[in-house]
Amino acid sequence: MRKELPLIITFITALVCFVPTVFKVTETDVRAIIDKWFVVMESVMILMGVVNLTRVHGSNVRRRRVGWIASVVCLVTLYAYLLLGIYETAQGETFSWIYDNVLQPISTTISSLLVFYIASAAYRSFRVRSREAAVLLVAGVIVMLTTAPLGAMIWSGIPQIGKWIMDIPNTAARRAIGLGASLGGYAAMIRVLLGLERGHLGGSGA
Amino acid sequence: MYSIWKESYFTSSVFIFIYIALNYYYLRRARAGLPIPTIRKIAGLEAVDEAVGRATEMGRPVHFTPGSIGFDAEGFASMAFLGHLAKLCARYDTRIIATTRSYLIQAVYDEIVRQSFLEAGRPDSFNPDDIRYISGQQYSAAAATLGIMAREQVAANFMIGYFYAESLIYAEAGYQIGAIQVAGTTNTTQTPFFIAACDYCLIGEEIYAAGAYLSKDPVLEGTVVSQDIVKQALLVLIFVGTVMASFFGQTETLVKLLRL
Numbered sequence: 001m002r003k004e005l006p007l008i009i010t011f012i013t014a015l016v017c018f019v020p021t022v023f024k025v026t027e028t029d030v031r032a033i034i035d036k037w038f039v040v041m042e043s044v045m046i047l048m049g050v051v052n053l054t055r056v057h058g059s060n061v062r063r064r065r066v067g068w069i070a071s072v073v074c075l076v077t078l079y080a081y082l083l084l085g086i087y088e089t090a091q092g093e094t095f096s097w098i099y100d101n102v103l104q105p106i107s108t109t110i111s112s113l114l115v116f117y118i119a120s121a122a123y124r125s126f127r128v129r130s131r132e133a134a135v136l137l138v139a140g141v142i143v144m145l146t147t148a149p150l151g152a153m154i155w156s157g158i159p160q161i162g163k164w165i166m167d168i169p170n171t172a173a174r175r176a177i178g179l180g181a182s183l184g185g186y187a188a189m190i191r192v193l194l195g196l197e198r199g200h201l202g203g204s205g206a
Numbered sequence: 207m208y209s210i211w212k213e214s215y216f217t218s219s220v221f222i223f224i225y226i227a228l229n230y231y232y233l234r235r236a237r238a239g240l241p242i243p244t245i246r247k248i249a250g251l252e253a254v255d256e257a258v259g260r261a262t263e264m265g266r267p268v269h270f271t272p273g274s275i276g277f278d279a280e281g282f283a284s285m286a287f288l289g290h291l292a293k294l295c296a297r298y299d300t301r302i303i304a305t306t307r308s309y310l311i312q313a314v315y316d317e318i319v320r321q322s323f324l325e326a327g328r329p330d331s332f333n334p335d336d337i338r339y340i341s342g343q344q345y346s347a348a349a350a351t352l353g354i355m356a357r358e359q360v361a362a363n364f365m366i367g368y369f370y371a372e373s374l375i376y377a378e379a380g381y382q383i384g385a386i387q388v389a390g391t392t393n394t395t396q397t398p399f400f401i402a403a404c405d406y407c408l409i410g411e412e413i414y415a416a417g418a419y420l421s422k423d424p425v426l427e428g429t430v431v432s433q434d435i436v437k438q439a440l441l442v443l444i445f446v447g448t449v450m451a452s453f454f455g456q457t458e459t460l461v462k463l464l465r466l
Binding site: 021022023024025042045046048049050052053055056059066067103106107108110111113114117118120121122124125174177178179180181183184185186187188189190191192194196197199200201 | 209210211212215218219222225226229233278279280282283285286287288289290309310312313314318321334335337338339342343344345346348349357371374375377378381392394397399401402403409410411412413414415417418425426429430432433436437440
């Protein structure tokens, strides 16, 4: 029953969402009601995240693992910000100030790491080791020159070729992958709905 | 005839029913031991055993992250993949670290990995602290995951799910510590980054087939075959539409039919 119960719940919930979406059986927006349930459940489930963070970092601190000071900082920040949010609400001045002036700059800093990572990954990809890599190199250089003013200065045809690469082969490939992925996602959800794919149940259910 | 269907849902419903019927047909054939068409080899999935084996030999952990997923198709695909990965790690008694941005998914991952170690007869090897909820914030999660990968010196890094800009941060972190990397996402903007930075990359729908492919279960493989047949039918439709639009100036007929 441990495996069957989740499968039954999944099947019934999916059917309850699917049938009124596709067929004219009810005027009530069943999906909207289930979406509301999901929001309520999600709000409760956030506690699971807090519990997990507390357990993992609490364990780091107790056992004095490498970098345990960072775990202390994480736990203090988590609970201090949580209490501040409860006291001040999410629209509170201090709460918003911390979010805008601490979290956002840190996120932007991490995001800026991408510049170096892109350069490093591009260097490895552009090393011509095969015909495919050669095609990638040529296309990449043309597109880069298209977006940089230097391209048009070298030859006025470069921006046109770059635009063609982006508009025709690139768009065609992206749409083909997108089409396959949408269909694959659709098929995967039907497999879950029918209980054929049980990876989410773990163990031999997978 | 189709008055019980809501507007513009008739054709898509027909496709769903055809897909379910095909699934049922191949399911019956597989259960009866009759031959079914084989799925082509997917290099990224063939490499999973090799990557876990390498981690086992090196005595280093395996890392898995699904990126930015929830209870959606990519989420279920990541769970199916993790289910297989956890079973492999449990069999070889290799440590597995799973990090996620979703507290909902973290609870499911915990259960998947725990169950895999239990069934392998190694409940003591399962460490609940290795199944970690990181943060809902995109870059906070990226920074923390990067740190975990570097500190734990993971030997294999699996990234299967849906990724935004953090994809390259994970992939480059894995490359720098010399981990063997298998990645897959349906986000076409991030796929090139994975192709550039990882050893193996699953493209588009391959991540959805991973669970069925890795299980080597003919019943599940039959469902992927059904999917391929529907995809071929769609390709025929695209071809017919292209011919109708290019040579006969008919751009609306097929669209109207599909919107029934």
